[in-house]
Amino acid sequence: xxxxEINVKNVWWVLxxxxxxxxxxIPIISIFLNLEIGTVISKxxxxxxxxxxxxxFSTSLISILLVVILGTPLAYVLASKDFxxxxxxDSLVDLPMVMPPAVAGVALLMAFGRRGLIGQSFxxxxxxxxxxVVLAQIFVAAPFxxxxxxxxxxxVPKELKSASxxxxxxxxxxxxxxxxxxxxxxxxxxLVMSWARALGEFGATIMFAGNFRGVTQTLPLAIYxxxxxxxxxxxVISALMVIISLAVLILVRHLTNQ
Amino acid sequence: xxxxxxVKKQLGKLSLQADLQIDQGLTVLLGPSGCGKxxxxxxxAGLMVPDKGEIIFGEKVYxxxxxxxxVPVYKRNVGYVFQAPTLxxxxxxxxxxxxxxxxxxxxxxxxxxxxxxxxxxxxRMPVQISxxxxxxxxxxxxxxxxxxxxxxxxxFSSLDNFVRQKVRVDLMxxxxxxxxxxxxxxxxxxEALMLGDKxxxxxxxxxxxxxxxxxxFTRPANxxxxxxxxMKNIYQGRVKEAVPHKGVLIEGKxxxxxxxxxxxxxxxxxxxxxxxxxxxxxxxxxxxxxKENTLKVRIVNIIEEKSLYRLLLRVTTDYYDIEMLLPRHxxxxxxxxxxxFCKVSLQKKALHIIED
Numbered sequence: 001x002x003x004x005e006i007n008v009k010n011v012w013w014v015l016x017x018x019x020x021x022x023x024x025x026i027p028i029i030s031i032f033l034n035l036e037i038g039t040v041i042s043k044x045x046x047x048x049x050x051x052x053x054x055x056x057f058s059t060s061l062i063s064i065l066l067v068v069i070l071g072t073p074l075a076y077v078l079a080s081k082d083f084x085x086x087x088x089x090d091s092l093v094d095l096p097m098v099m100p101p102a103v104a105g106v107a108l109l110m111a112f113g114r115r116g117l118i119g120q121s122f123x124x125x126x127x128x129x130x131x132x133v134v135l136a137q138i139f140v141a142a143p144f145x146x147x148x149x150x151x152x153x154x155x156v157p158k159e160l161k162s163a164s165x166x167x168x169x170x171x172x173x174x175x176x177x178x179x180x181x182x183x184x185x186x187x188x189x190x191l192v193m194s195w196a197r198a199l200g201e202f203g204a205t206i207m208f209a210g211n212f213r214g215v216t217q218t219l220p221l222a223i224y225x226x227x228x229x230x231x232x233x234x235x236v237i238s239a240l241m242v243i244i245s246l247a248v249l250i251l252v253r254h255l256t257n258q
Numbered sequence: 259x260x261x262x263x264x265v266k267k268q269l270g271k272l273s274l275q276a277d278l279q280i281d282q283g284l285t286v287l288l289g290p291s292g293c294g295k296x297x298x299x300x301x302x303a304g305l306m307v308p309d310k311g312e313i314i315f316g317e318k319v320y321x322x323x324x325x326x327x328x329v330p331v332y333k334r335n336v337g338y339v340f341q342a343p344t345l346x347x348x349x350x351x352x353x354x355x356x357x358x359x360x361x362x363x364x365x366x367x368x369x370x371x372x373x374x375x376x377x378x379x380x381x382r383m384p385v386q387i388s389x390x391x392x393x394x395x396x397x398x399x400x401x402x403x404x405x406x407x408x409x410x411x412x413x414f415s416s417l418d419n420f421v422r423q424k425v426r427v428d429l430m431x432x433x434x435x436x437x438x439x440x441x442x443x444x445x446x447x448x449e450a451l452m453l454g455d456k457x458x459x460x461x462x463x464x465x466x467x468x469x470x471x472x473x474x475f476t477r478p479a480n481x482x483x484x485x486x487x488x489m490k491n492i493y494q495g496r497v498k499e500a501v502p503h504k505g506v507l508i509e510g511k512x513x514x515x516x517x518x519x520x521x522x523x524x525x526x527x528x529x530x531x532x533x534x535x536x537x538x539x540x541x542x543x544x545x546x547x548x549k550e551n552t553l554k555v556r557i558v559n560i561i562e563e564k565s566l567y568r569l570l571l572r573v574t575t576d577y578y579d580i581e582m583l584l585p586r587h588x589x590x591x592x593x594x595x596x597x598x599f600c601k602v603s604l605q606k607k608a609l610h611i612i613e614d
Contacts, residue, residue: 159344162305165331166338167358167403177357181348 031238043236051214052222052237059130059218060198063137067145067194072187075149076175097143104139105207108132112208132209133216137198144197148190152183189256196248200241261407261439265301265311265321267294274298274463284433284440286454286471288447288486294463295443299409302441303338304331315406337400337408337438342416343392345384351395352380358403370398373435374428390421394428401436408433408440414449426453447488451475459483476533477610484531484612490581492531492612497524505606512574515551517609529612534568536608537582540601541592551604555580557596560589569594571602 043049078090096104111117112135114125126132156179164174180187202220209216211225219237226234261280268274274294287295300306302313304320307328313321320329345354355370356363371377374394379387387395393413400408413429414422430453433440444450450457451471458468459482466486467479478484484492495510500523505516508528517530540548555571558578562568567589570578582602584594594600 157344159340159342160346162331163338163340163344163346164357165305166303166336167399168332168335169358170332178346 028242031235031242034235035232035239039232040236040239043230043233046230046233048213048217048222048226048230048233049237052217052219053240055130055133055214055217056199056219059133059137060195063134063141063198064145064191064195066134066138067142067198068191071142071146072149075146076153076179078146079150079153093146094143096140101140101201101203102207103203105136105204108135108139108204108208127208128210128212128216130209130215133205133218136204136208137201140201140204141194141198145190145194148193149183149187152186152190153179155186156182185255189252192248192252192255196245199244259316259406259439261302261316262312262314263298263302265298265308265313267297267301267306267308269294269297272297272463274301276460276465278458278465278468280439280441280456282437282439283455284442284453286450286457287441287443287460288445288450288454288457289460290445290486292462293460295460296411298460299411299441299443302407303336303409304329304334305338335403335406337403337405339393339396339400339408339410339413341412343384343389343396345392345395345399347384349384350380351376351382351384351387354384354395355399355402357399363402366402367398370402370432373432374398388421389417390425393417393425397429397432401432405438408436408438410440410442412444413442415444415446429453447486459486461486478531478612480612481529484610489531489533489610491534491537492529495528495530497522497526497528500524512576512579513553515604515609516606517611518606520611530609531612532604532609534581535583536605537571537580538603538605539582539584539588540603542601545601545603548603550606551609552601553580553604554599554601557594557598557600559596560594 074093078086078093099107109116109127111119112124112132113119113127116127119125119127126135160178160182161171161174164178165171169177199218200220201218202224205216205218206221206224211217211221213222213225217225219241223234223237223241226237259282262278263280264277266273266275272292272294274297276294276298287298289295297306301308302320308321308323310323311321312319312323318329319325319327320334321327345351346357349357352367355367359366368377371380374397376391376394376398379391379395384392384395393416397413410429414425417425426449442449442453454471456469457471457474459466459474459478461482467474467483474483475487478487478489481492493510493512495508495515497506498509498514499507500519500521501507502519505519506522508515508517508530510530515530522528538545538548540546540552553573555573557569558572559570560567561570563583566583566585569582569584569589571580571582573579580602588594
């Protein structure tokens with residue numbers, strides 16, 4: 001900043017630089033101000049809380065596993081090969097990120113529900129089950145991982161791969177010995193962001209998986225439900241999720257700054 | 259073990275066409291940027307696939323378009339040193355060198371480290387060593403896999419001058435000991451002459467001339483090659499008289515010369531040249547007996563170079579006609595300066611007929 005360009009003492013600059021951060025931090029702090037330790041301890045033992053924790057963590061773990069297994073080869077292909085329709089595929093993979101989550105839910109219902117496209121062909125009905133939660137999470141979270149993985153793979157210089165090949169190492173082993181170690185930080189960052197998105201998913205989940213406690217009621221769904229019946233429980237879950245979000249943020253920054 | 263290459267490749271605007279037989283020793287691919295020399299190297303390595311042709315090393319067929327045979331890079335056992343060091347940043351120097359080698363190579367490792375003067379760097383990371391050291395590590399890494407052939411793509415271009423000289427010597431030592439054929443790509447004439455046993459001069463995707471380094475240097479096949487190897491004095495003329503056992507008289511556009519006899523029909527248009535360092539300065543008090551192609555010239559300009567002076571001489575009304583290189587002490591002792599007249603001789607054996 002050149003001298004004279006921005007006068008930090010100028011009230012307008014201060015105002016504009018501070019308003020948005022304030023707007024973000026005040027609501028977040030408000031959650032914690034309404035809690036007492038006693039409340040937290042007693043609420044954690046309520047079924048609505050610990051069931052939601054169980055559903056959220058078990059579904060998201062499975063979702064992330066599937067996202068990584070399916071997303072990594074896809075990201076690698078998008079990063080290294082040029083082919084007809086590549087741009088289309090790229091955009092397709094990004095689509096869930098711009099879609100309204102509720103719409104995603106409806107779409108999943110139309111595909112995998114009892115009278116859905118896939119549902120009818122295979123005689124399945126996945127809607128309103130544990131599996132539906134997983135599918136909804138994968139749908140919304142996958143783009144985050146694939147995008148991050150793709151740019152991490154692209155960041156590995158091509159010459160390094162060529163060098164590895166000339167030294168007699170097959171492309172498969174080159175991936176494990178060169179590409180993966182060098183893109184690991186980016187991949188981890190993508191994984192964590194993707195997991196955070198999966199955990200926070202609400203719209204698609206409630207449309208496609210429904211809100212059945214202990215089966216499909218994830219943490220966000222539990223907050224929604226608890227707001228009417230047990231306000232304090234909603235606070236506790238919210239506070240928990242804020243802490244998780246903070247942890248995610250710190251973790252991602254740490255991993256990608258390596 | 260001969261590497262036989264006969265390939266065609268179209269890459270954007272470049273139409274590469276090469277037909278070469280490469281033997282033991284170091285072969286240099288010399289040419290300006292964009293001439294296709296790196297592409298040719300990549301075709302040999304297998305990093306690129308030709309459009310047509312064959313690449314055969316000894317008895318192994320690396321590529322053959324007729325039979326649709328293309329041996330992948332990692333099966334060709336070629337060593338490749340890239341322009342930039344290209345070390346694996348997440349591995350130590352030792353791990354880098356041993357990357358492609360088996361476990362038995364550990365003994366070989368120490369020998370290579372001392373030969374290339376990179377001992378004590380084993381545990382360092384690539385970011386911690388200098389460019390010259392990194393290129394030597396890259397060399398060690400390629401050699402330890404005992405390749406059939408070593409390919410180098412302008413390996414010294416990223417190094418500064420002083421380091422470059424040292425690493426060149428390292429390369430020569432290492433090649434002498436390992437005795438594998440090597441192909442080195444460069445655009446630097448000096449480097450080509452210093453390192454190459456044979457040189458292939460390339461331009462715009464074609465091989466203009468291929469032969470022993472000395473041959474290329476003194477007997478360039480055509481004008482392009484001549485200019486590339488620094489034969490600056492190139493002239494056009496017509497054969498006036500051809501007498502066996504005596505010589506050939508050429509009526510040049512700028513001046514006449516007599517060259518050693520070669521079979522040619524009188525009246526033929528020829529192009530001839532002479533290297534600037536072969537233009538002989540005649541000392542007025544001593545060299546009056548020299549009669550070969552003597553010319554009285556006027557010094558137009560004297561350009562200072564590293565250890566010599568480059569004199570631009572005029573015979574006709576052009577700005578200058580002949581370039582001559584003289585050691586500093588001669589110019590200084592004689593007090594030569596622009597505007598002076600002097601006599602030079604174009605020795606018959608130094609004049610070279612260039613086919614056009």
